Amino acid sequence: MPRRTIPRDKADDYTNENAARRRDFIREQTGADLSHVASYSLDPAILQGNIENFVGVAQVPIGVAGPLRINGEHARGDFFIPLATTEGTLVASYNRGMRLLTECGGVKTTVIEQFMQRAPVFIFDDAERARAFGQWVEAHFASIQQVAEATTRFGKLVNIHQFSIGPLRHLRFNYTTGDASGQNMVGRATLAACEWIKNNYPEAPRYVLSGNMDTDKKYSRINVLLTRGRRVVAEAVVGKEIVKEILGVDTKELFEVRQISTTGAFLAGSANNGSHASNGLAAMFIATGQDAADISESQAAITYSQLLENGDYYWSITLTSLIVGTRGGGTGLVTQKECLDMLGCYGPGKADKFAEICAAVALAGEMSLSGAVLHGDWVSSHDRLGRHHG
Amino acid sequence: MPRRTIPRDKADDYTNENAARRRDFIREQTGADLSHVASYSLDPAILQGNIENFVGVAQVPIGVAGPLRINGEHARGDFFIPLATTEGTLVASYNRGMRLLTECGGVKTTVIEQFMQRAPVFIFDDAERARAFGQWVEAHFASIQQVAEATTRFGKLVNIHQFSIGPLRHLRFNYTTGDASGQNMVGRATLAACEWIKNNYPEAPRYVLSGNMDTDKKYSRINVLLTRGRRVVAEAVVGKEIVKEILGVDTKELFEVRQISTTGAFLAGSANNGSHASNGLAAMFIATGQDAADISESQAAITYSQLLENGDYYWSITLTSLIVGTRGGGTGLVTQKECLDMLGCYGPGKADKFAEICAAVALAGEMSLSGAVLHGDWVSSHDRLGRHHG
Amino acid sequence: MPRRTIPRDKADDYTNENAARRRDFIREQTGADLSHVASYSLDPAILQGNIENFVGVAQVPIGVAGPLRINGEHARGDFFIPLATTEGTLVASYNRGMRLLTECGGVKTTVIEQFMQRAPVFIFDDAERARAFGQWVEAHFASIQQVAEATTRFGKLVNIHQFSIGPLRHLRFNYTTGDASGQNMVGRATLAACEWIKNNYPEAPRYVLSGNMDTDKKYSRINVLLTRGRRVVAEAVVGKEIVKEILGVDTKELFEVRQISTTGAFLAGSANNGSHASNGLAAMFIATGQDAADISESQAAITYSQLLENGDYYWSITLTSLIVGTRGGGTGLVTQKECLDMLGCYGPGKADKFAEICAAVALAGEMSLSGAVLHGDWVSSHDRLGRHHG
């Protein structure tokens, strides 16, 4: 059977005509009508570097939630949050959490640190040689840094973590990458560094550009511990009364149940000891042109809370590996840029601000969902089951 | 400061007019122009149950890759895959993997099992009472099943896993949910079951509808072990020569490096011992109206491979917790339905087929990316660094 | 260089003379004086099945702690606990925790369940065949059970968990093993079952007796979730005043710090969200002839606690994979039996009782250590650093 090839135009593939040709081809091959996919307002010419074999767009509904008051270092004020999702109640639920936070004076947000990684592995004949190599790398850090940073305007090599397994030496290059999420930037820089190492280290050691300790676009414990992307905290004290009013639950009970859910998360081996952060993050990522695959890493979170003497509730969420950017990637596409504009987060100098907003949204979701889960208990107590039959 | 409230129309909020009113409000509040967000072809009236505070859509570019030949139980034939992404090279990379697989005769795919969970926790005075309760639940499974299943046409309660921590008894209800991803369905069914249990168990025990052992929309070890959504395998034997031709690498070397990358993944505590599955899955999820937050769970994968005597390469990927549906959620929205149509996967009876396609795509990505990482090594060997400077 | 061979007597190696011959040989080869190693009161003739190349004994000091009041199902009364250790303060610290618990009325203990595993893996050509095999295994469980149980007087096959990876089907056989820890028993039974399966399943599938999902003598998440050995809970309410008196700390503060330490454990990816259980368990294991290698699994624990309205503290520890026995292994050796006798735990029908005592001891240690760590804080507050310089 002859391969049916998707039409491409090597000269200039990013045109409406070529998109239409491909839609025709797909329609022919599969019978699918792609007329809605064809309804887009963007100019295909801008898509180079974002997509190949462009045929049109997915229209993902956007709802807005807010205002969410944030008292961060970078994000300050009341924000309206664009959430692109197809899951009913998501916007409403986050909205409720935002109301709670805003009425309590807002969320405090802090970016703790930022690192993006590429982690090549160097292969030796034995462990001793691998260890000696590691010492050499440490001693030559300044040169390696210079070589790596020469490939990029924004990437800065902060340090190199080293991990030994048998005859292997994994080097985890930690960069700051400014306002880009930076995966490509650090890949290029690390390749240059590896080539320099190979050319300068006596044994000219063999290496592979990733030994799987980066770890890119997948959840890992190392990312949670050592940060990938940004480590961001959102925290707030919410009043006992207002929690009762908005979430319908008692803070004391909330705290009691928290003891249960954190042990559940511990036993389950979860990426988050709270409820989950992915609903809000995924919706923001799609709306603002982030890489949705990075939900894999960005979902990881640690909630930490205390019940205060007066019954108020201190609540924090730490996103340990939030991968976001306000430059590059999909951030400049038409609707994506508009959504970043809603947050005042488009372009250079905005990534920390955007990260703070993400964390604040995650905290809003955590509160709202925690309340809802517990409220299920109250529902059960009060025999209002019917309302849920919907 | 008075709260600025997002306009809503309690009578009928799902209209173009109300979306426009909200855009006006947001523009006023934030200065963001939302004219592209406003460029949509869907009818807001259909969005009830998918979004609140609708203002327009995110336009996420779709590229197509393929054909990908699949020899599954449910998916059979050559498929063109819609990938909604803003990450350059993603479509091209998956396309390359698909070409490799198709030229080798295609991917074999198998859905191993399907489970969707809700995991309430029952709270007792001590561990002995919790244990006695667990035995009672086991003895009354048939009744519980009947009550749970009465709330849903499609959900079937298969079994209940039990986990004891101190005085707590976590019950993990495992359902099959047909062609819907089923989170809401199993929530409703489990609430009914819990109420029945509470009314029938002598102590009328207190419970919370989730004790965090479900675990919803977050990666967890328990999901990887015991399956959440679908456990699907894609596997293929790819020929030594064709791997060399398409990926530019030697299968023997690929296998050697695999020994390295799997130990790296093990040390890092990763959700996937291969490269990553999230790029392709996220792009398919957005295109086809899946819940993008479920990338958190769906990313988990185990690759298993063997180098055959003749140098060919047996390669498999097992997605352990793939959450997908072809009914409900966002699957019926306009572009989403068109993309499901491209795959012949819209509606009832199609979820297994769609899951098989997802796994096949993941395998294509795994191959292509593994080749690319290793090729970095060759690049380094051959001093072709410049080509990557781009 | 000729191999120097350790002397062995094939006819009857378990004599004082042969032990002496080997000590002479070792002394010759290494210069080590083994006169204390030679000071033992046991009869080497009983060591067959416990050791090879016997040369003498390690003398591990035993201290006693207690009384520890236990109100269990199997363990009831006040116990004195033999702890074999060389770590100063261990006995004293556990003793303190026991005093606290005993003064508060004792510990309640409950064995939740017992399972010992062997987990062979069956290898197929593809995932579909592996899945079909799994269904066959389920359908033939009764026969498999009969074959497995025919090899052992005490082992009972409860169920078989199945896990699919690619073309592999891991079967995790779960047995109860009475009063023996049972690793050998279940190995033999599972081998018989596998042979039967191989002879009866049409494809005569290849298998390996362990696919590493048992998981024997190493910590694993699967053991923590699904129990290996015994899952045992110890729990108590300790009074605010008595905690202050004995541990020198406030229960409110203890609970506040607990919120911190559980998030620390979660972030670190620990086997125990409390302090640690291994000190006491290791010391009991050595004293009573348990397999000390099983500390690997037995250390895993989940503490769960609540601060009560009146300031009293509910505290529980759940050992999820406690591997112990009161028959077989080293339990019948001379000092080991004496130590089991101290607990009334030697021989048949005693393993549940012994497991309960282990959990109670672990709880005593958790309390004492938690107090000590926190007291460090108080120390720091009160500038009593000198006392610690010791």
Next chain:
Amino acid sequence: MPRRTIPRDKADDYTNENAARRRDFIREQTGADLSHVASYSLDPAILQGNIENFVGVAQVPIGVAGPLRINGEHARGDFFIPLATTEGTLVASYNRGMRLLTECGGVKTTVIEQFMQRAPVFIFDDAERARAFGQWVEAHFASIQQVAEATTRFGKLVNIHQFSIGPLRHLRFNYTTGDASGQNMVGRATLAACEWIKNNYPEAPRYVLSGNMDTDKKYSRINVLLTRGRRVVAEAVVGKEIVKEILGVDTKELFEVRQISTTGAFLAGSANNGSHASNGLAAMFIATGQDAADISESQAAITYSQLLENGDYYWSITLTSLIVGTRGGGTGLVTQKECLDMLGCYGPGKADKFAEICAAVALAGEMSLSGAVLHGDWVSSHDRLGRHHG
């Protein structure tokens, strides 16, 4: 009911008389005869700092295995290994692995690095203050180092890892501790450092001496990643023929099955992707006066192997958190010292050597056990089941 108190002599408790008094008391209370426990050759006077409430000793049988040829940096030559255990076949199995390794020319061993930790947590009002504190700690590292090192002759503070969760700042102090395992040493040093910090940092922040990120005497991912105790590698190339002869298996098959067992370990969430290291380590620990509770951490291992062109097998094991010492703890007790003498490892300057021997033993066990598991397969193939019925 009056508390029955274990007799103690505050003036001088470490005498045979007081041990006898306690044995009488225990005999009275429990009926246990402790005559074998009383058969010891050590002088109780030396036990101060090792045990409290001494009553006698556990006699743990010691078998010897070897010779094991090691070509390490610190351990060089043929060693006979003392193994204290009550588990039959353990000595024989390790002995087999040692024969294999020795006949192949021996094991190469390398200590990669050494760190012992104490990890206090400092508590702030919010995340921003916690972050600022972290920067201050970094800037004042030299002073902190000086204060910490002033408390100890052997401990050297290498660096401080920092981890942020909400308003908390975990500081993980990494020390080298010479030839002692060093837990107490680093506790004392860190307490001094914390007090200095508290007195010098403007806010006089509250802290707890451990925030559970150390993590002491329990398995954790952080220890595996960042090393606790020593990270040691043992590696060897074993010949195809000799493996066949001694283990009865084919290296090709061994390697094939290894692909299976590493995925099993990955899925199970194991502390070791190989078989297990704890049998040999526990037996050595008990024989040589190590802290047996540290088996919890020391069991963690990563095996990495490659099948060479000629069919020979490269095999390595990396112990990531081996906690051992040759000074202090139980190393000076009578039989324990004798066993260290067998290895030429007693006293100052010997801990690296001892660590290398531990790793070599672990590799021997890994090989022997891997062979045995696979041989089970052959057993099954050749219907020699009867031999295992024993």
